Amino acid sequence: xxKKHPSSxxxxxxxxxxxxxxxxxxxxxxxxxxxxxxxxxxxxxxxxEGDALVxxxxxxxxxxxxxx
Numbered sequence: 476x477x478k479k480h481p482s483s484x485x486x487x488x489x490x491x492x493x494x495x496x497x498x499x500x501x502x503x504x505x506x507x508x509x510x511x512x513x514x515x516x517x518x519x520x521x522x523x524e525g526d527a528l529v530x531x532x533x534x535x536x537x538x539x540x541x542x543x
Contacts, residue, residue: 503530 487504494500511532513519518533 489501492500520531520533522529
């Protein structure tokens with residue numbers, strides 16, 4: 476189970492693990508995945524913004540009433 480940072484009740488402290496020779500992994504709390512409506516095998520985009528990593532859904536959600 477992940478430890479909570481003493482300065483924030485919202486943060487989960489996670490460790491970075493090595494996968495194979497060229498990649499790393501971080502587990503994401505189940506509650507966060509569920510809150511976003513994501514599921515197993517979902518494609519995501521990982522980008523760097525300053526000193527942070529941002530994980531976004533690969534396909535932006537459609538807004539109701541608009542067709543593409």
